[in-house]
Amino acid sequence: MALPIRYIFAIASLGLLSAGIYDYLKNFEENGCEMTWMFEYPKYIKIHMDDRVARRFPQYRLHIYGEGEYARKVSSLKLTGIPVLFIPGNAGSYRQVRSLASVALRKAESSRTKFEFNYFSVNLNEELVGLFGGLIQDQTEFVHECIKLILSFYAGAPKPPTSVILVGHSMGGLVARALFTLPTFDPRLVTTIITQATPHQAPAIAIDSLLNSFYDEINTYWRLHANSTLRDVTVVSTGGGYRDILVRNGLTTLKGVVSQHRGVSTSTMSVPKAWVSTDHLCAVWCRQMVLVTKRAMFDIIDPNTHQVTTDADRRMRVFRHHFLTNSGSQKHRENIPGELTLDPKIPWEVKQNKLFRFSAEKMSSTKYFAVPVIRETEESAVEIDSVIIMSNITRQDWVCACTLKEKQDRCTSCINLSAKAQSLPPNYSNKKVIRMYLKELGEATHIVVIAAHSNQKVEVVVEQYPMIERHLIFNLPGIYYYFIISYPVSVLDMAAMLQIRNDSVYYSLHLTGLDGPMRAYTAHITPRRCRKLHAAEYEGIVYTLNVPWSNESTYGFSKFRETGQFPVKVQSGKPRDAEDEAVHLEMFLHPSCSYHLKLTTSPVHVMGQ
Numbered sequence: 139m140a141l142p143i144r145y146i147f148a149i150a151s152l153g154l155l156s157a158g159i160y161d162y163l164k165n166f167e168e169n170g171c172e173m174t175w176m177f178e179y180p181k182y183i184k185i186h187m188d189d190r191v192a193r194r195f196p197q198y199r200l201h202i203y204g205e206g207e208y209a210r211k212v213s214s215l216k217l218t219g220i221p222v223l224f225i226p227g228n229a230g231s232y233r234q235v236r237s238l239a240s241v242a243l244r245k246a247e248s249s250r251t252k253f254e255f256n257y258f259s260v261n262l263n264e265e266l267v268g269l270f271g272g273l274i275q276d277q278t279e280f281v282h283e284c285i286k287l288i289l290s291f292y293a294g295a296p297k298p299p300t301s302v303i304l305v306g307h308s309m310g311g312l313v314a315r316a317l318f319t320l321p322t323f324d325p326r327l328v329t330t331i332i333t334q335a336t337p338h339q340a341p342a343i344a345i346d347s348l349l350n351s352f353y354d355e356i357n358t359y360w361r362l363h364a365n366s367t368l369r370d371v372t373v374v375s376t377g378g379g380y381r382d383i384l385v386r387n388g389l390t391t392l393k394g395v396v397s398q399h400r401g402v403s404t405s406t407m408s409v410p411k412a413w414v415s416t417d418h419l420c421a422v423w424c425r426q427m428v429l430v431t432k433r434a435m436f437d438i439i440d441p442n443t444h445q446v447t448t449d450a451d452r453r454m455r456v457f458r459h460h461f462l463t464n465s466g467s468q469k470h471r472e473n474i475p476g477e478l479t480l481d482p483k484i485p486w487e488v489k490q491n492k493l494f495r496f497s498a499e500k501m502s503s504t505k506y507f508a509v510p511v512i513r514e515t516e517e518s519a520v521e522i523d524s525v526i527i528m529s530n531i532t533r534q535d536w537v538c539a540c541t542l543k544e545k546q547d548r549c550t551s552c553i554n555l556s557a558k559a560q561s562l563p564p565n566y567s568n569k570k571v572i573r574m575y576l577k578e579l580g581e582a583t584h585i586v587v588i589a590a591h592s593n594q595k596v597e598v599v600v601e602q603y604p605m606i607e608r609h610l611i612f613n614l615p616g617i618y619y620y621f622i623i624s625y626p627v628s629v630l631d632m633a634a635m636l637q638i639r640n641d642s643v644y645y646s647l648h649l650t651g652l653d654g655p656m657r658a659y660t661a662h663i664t665p666r667r668c669r670k671l672h673a674a675e676y677e678g679i680v681y682t683l684n685v686p687w688s689n690e691s692t693y694g695f696s697k698f699r700e701t702g703q704f705p706v707k708v709q710s711g712k713p714r715d716a717e718d719e720a721v722h723l724e725m726f727l728h729p730s731c732s733y734h735l736k737l738t739t740s741p742v743h744v745m746g747q
């Protein structure tokens with residue numbers, strides 16, 4: 139007896155749905171976060187609160203973090219460093235301060251910086267603040283008491299701090315912002331807030347009306363006072379990307395809540411030199427993110443006062459550098475030289491070609507590679523109008539452009555282009571890229587790459603190309619079409635296919651039609667006929683998926699000769715007022731291979747979305 143068709147259907151849909159749920163929960167690249175290692179035993183020294191506060195908040199505590207010798211030093215509470223207070227989130231533990239604190243202590247010990255950070259943490263009794271709004275008020279008032287107490291420990295310091303940096307995980311980030319709504323709070327006590335996976339827009343789980351009205355109150359306050367009380371308060375918010383299934387990325391943005399001149403919102407997947415999605419808890423200990431946060435915190439310190447700089451614009455430049463647009467340097471630089479002087483004793487090698495490639499196991503001495511800018515294209519060919527410069531030279535000022543005067547054989551100075559670079563994965567490869575139109579180079583005749591002395595392998599690729607050949611537009615068919623009408627066919631052979639010829643470094647595929655989370659694809663990028671010319675040649679290819687309407691770019695990397703698989707999906711739908719730019723998949727390829735790019739719908743991912 140045949141089962142009625144609709145049962146089969148129901149069972150099949152149920153199967154797909156559970157596959158989707160499984161995908162949502164499990165199918166992300168395996169956890170890319172590295173652990174932060176401890177070198178010494180952590181100590182959370184309990185700080186005595188005065189009786190008034192202790193009676194009012196008997197369930198809450200304040201701790202200062204220490205390890206080894208440093209723990210002995212800070213236990214006296216006669217402090218001279220820079221205070222940082224960690225606020226845990228929903229059911230979070232004060233012990234979560236450990237990763238950030240430990241990395242910062244290590245850095246302060248190992249470097250020659252003349253300052254250190256003192257890390258405090260509040261124990262909020264692991265309350266379920268994400269569910270019940272009533273608790274936020276108490277937590278906020280307690281944190282206020284802690285901030286005042288913390289600053290009193292610096293009375294004997296030569297340059298005492300006037301504010302405390304707040305780092306809030308999850309709801310802890312909201313508590314940090316809620317402080318400003320307290321009638322007795324002095325807004326000068328907090329100028330810098332860093333939040334990790336904090337739902338700023340709305341509660342992640344809205345079951346408590348008190349919590350909703352709390353959100354309203356805080357966000358309205360922040361909107362109304364952006365140009366007055368909150369003028370000098372800078373906020374960084376990072377969401378965890380796909381892996382954070384408790385707090386969606388869209389809830390973590392500061393859009394409409396904090397002015398864009400005072401807030402940076404991004405996702406840990408897009409943060410340069412992190413490029414990992416972090417699940418809700420991993421946001422606090424993920425080493426890549428801890429390192430980025432630590433670097434930003436060191437860079438906002440004013441070298442004269444050894445405290446957080448009072449210049450809010452400068453803090454914003456530091457945060458943008460580390461969280462949004464890292465041009466490749468470890469430290470944010472306030473003054474990047476506009477012009478570089480070229481040393482006449484360093485060899486000058488002219489590299490006349492549309493595609494210039496160089497790689498060496500090490501550079502025993504510095505060299506200048508001068509690539510002439512192509513001004514004229516052969517007749518009947520498409521006009522060459524763009525250039526891509528990719529390298530992993532670690533020198534801060536590594537590329538510039540110059541105009542060679544008549545009768546000269548080399549330039550004596552050049553215009554620095556290094557700040558235009560963008561870091562690329564994989565992490566620790568120091569890879570970075572600049573893409574620009576040749577006309578942006580003005581009169582310049584040469585692009586000069588300064589290949590500095592290095593004991594590590596160095597790679598350089600400079601390619602001049604016609605933009606029109608590399609920007610491809612591909613209209614993705616709707617998922618309904620694939621999924622319902624031709625689902626079985628699509629899995630077998632109805633996939634989009636693209637051939638990419640060798641000798642090209644950059645392609646950008648504009649995916650019109652990918653405008654909401656209901657569509658999910660996988661890109662398979664298979665290298666063909668790779669001809670490695672040199673053993674030390676540049677390895678691997680990098681993909682980035684750029685979503686123009688939100689900060690959720692994703693990055694992928696695959697090794698030389700290996701097929702790369704890269705999810706092509708977005709987490710938030712295209713807003714109605716968004717510009718008409720499509721999601722685009724950028725590929726930084728290996729010029730000695732040709733490629734085969736296939737896009738397949740991914741029904742399991744679709745269900746997951």
Ligand SMILES: *[C@@H]1O[C@H](CO)[C@@H](O)[C@H](O)[C@H]1NC(C)=O
Binds near residue numbers: 595
């Ligand atoms: C440059 O990249 C290669 C891998 O492609 C790596 O082996 C090398 O260490 C990198 N060099 C630097 C200076 O990071």
Ligand SMILES: *[C@@H]1O[C@H](CO)[C@@H](O)[C@H](O)[C@H]1NC(C)=O
Binds near residue numbers: 640669729730731
């Ligand atoms: C690209 O392919 C052509 C033909 O297959 C070959 O002649 C050329 O050397 C290749 N270029 C590189 C950089 O491998």
